Amino acid sequence: MAMNFEYRVEGGDFTHAGYASSQVKKMLKQLGVESTVIKRVVVCLYEAEVNIVAHAWNGVIIITLDADNILMKLTDNGPGIADIELAMQKGYSTASPEVREMGFGAGMGLPNISANADRFVITSEPGRGTSLEITINLNGNAV
Amino acid sequence: MKVTDIVEKLELKVFSGHEGLGKEVCGGYTSDLLSDVMGHAGAGNAWITIQSHRNVIAIASLRDLSAVILTCGEKPADDTVAQSNEEGIPLLGTGLSTFELSGKLYALIG
Ligand SMILES: Nc1ncnc2c1ncn2[C@@H]1O[C@H](COP(=O)(O)OP(=O)(O)O)[C@@H](O)[C@H]1O
Ligand SMILES: [Mg+2]
Numbered sequence A: 001m002a003m004n005f006e007y008r009v010e011g012g013d014f015t016h017a018g019y020a021s022s023q024v025k026k027m028l029k030q031l032g033v034e035s036t037v038i039k040r041v042v043v044c045l046y047e048a049e050v051n052i053v054a055h056a057w058n059g060v061i062i063i064t065l066d067a068d069n070i071l072m073k074l075t076d077n078g079p080g081i082a083d084i085e086l087a088m089q090k091g092y093s094t095a096s097p098e099v100r101e102m103g104f105g106a107g108m109g110l111p112n113i114s115a116n117a118d119r120f121v122i123t124s125e126p127g128r129g130t131s132l133e134i135t136i137n138l139n140g141n142a143v
Numbered sequence B: 001m002k003v004t005d006i007v008e009k010l011e012l013k014v015f016s017g018h019e020g021l022g023k024e025v026c027g028g029y030t031s032d033l034l035s036d037v038m039g040h041a042g043a044g045n046a047w048i049t050i051q052s053h054r055n056v057i058a059i060a061s062l063r064d065l066s067a068v069i070l071t072c073g074e075k076p077a078d079d080t081v082a083q084s085n086e087e088g089i090p091l092l093g094t095g096l097s098t099f100e101l102s103g104k105l106y107a108l109i110g
Helices: A019-030 A035-055 A097-101 A109-116 B003-009 B034-040 B055-062 B078-087 B098-109
Strands: A003-010 A058-065 A069-077 A119-125 A129-137 B013-016 B028-030 B046-049 B067-070 B091-093
Touching: A003 A019, A003 A035, A019 A035, A019 A058, A019 A069, A019 B055, A035 A058, A035 A069, A035 A109, A035 A129, A035 B034, A035 B055, A109 A119, A109 A129, A109 B034, B003 B091, B003 B098, B013 B078, B028 B098, B034 B055, B046 B055, B046 B098, B055 B067, B055 B078, B078 B091
Parallel strands: B028 B046, B046 B067, B067 B091
Antiparallel strands: A003 A058, A058 A069, A069 A129, A119 A129, B013 B091
């Protein structure tokens, strides 16, 4: 049986950035998922969540959890990404000076997701928004 | 070594998160880039940084870090203190530079 959870994310709201990641972490911990797997989920979800806050206008996170996998779907309304290959490069960032000053905007978010996900699909429509699908295998130790 | 031990040995100020002073410190990580810490810090690390806003505590909690140490006399924002108390993650401070404190912590537990 699959479980679904939904979270809303507002662009520019750094105060609540990481809320969904923290809720999902608690849930996986309760389900007894291995800490190395939780770590990878948290890295992916936090980076994706912060990207909506830092780069988009608003978005929705849908988490689907079944016995084998966690699927994290993040869909935002925002400027989108014109050149995904470029955006995926380590160090590439269009973050504002204010955001960089906070220590975000190192251009390591998408590479971090890529390194920690078992499956990562990113699509974007410039001028409209961006969608991410991140899957991590739970090694059969949840739900 | 516990957080209380490094507080005492490195003469750190405890701003908040007293509940977590008994946490075990397993190594440290020095960085002001949040994604760097997110991706590369290890569980139990004490995080040395000049970033003092509340997202630092969110990251420390998500990655199971043992403490956050603010250097160069940096003071935490009020909501950082509140978040640290809520999560039970010690928020510590020193007047030393990041370089000096990292060296001292390394000598102690590295
Ligand atoms: N959800 C998004 N909407 C619009 N642009 C994005 C989004 N996510 C990432 N980007 C673009 O990709 C770049 C690289 O993202 P990332 O690797 O997370 O680095 P950073 O967020 O530190 O800039 C961003 O600077 C931005 O230009
Ligand atoms: Mg990012």
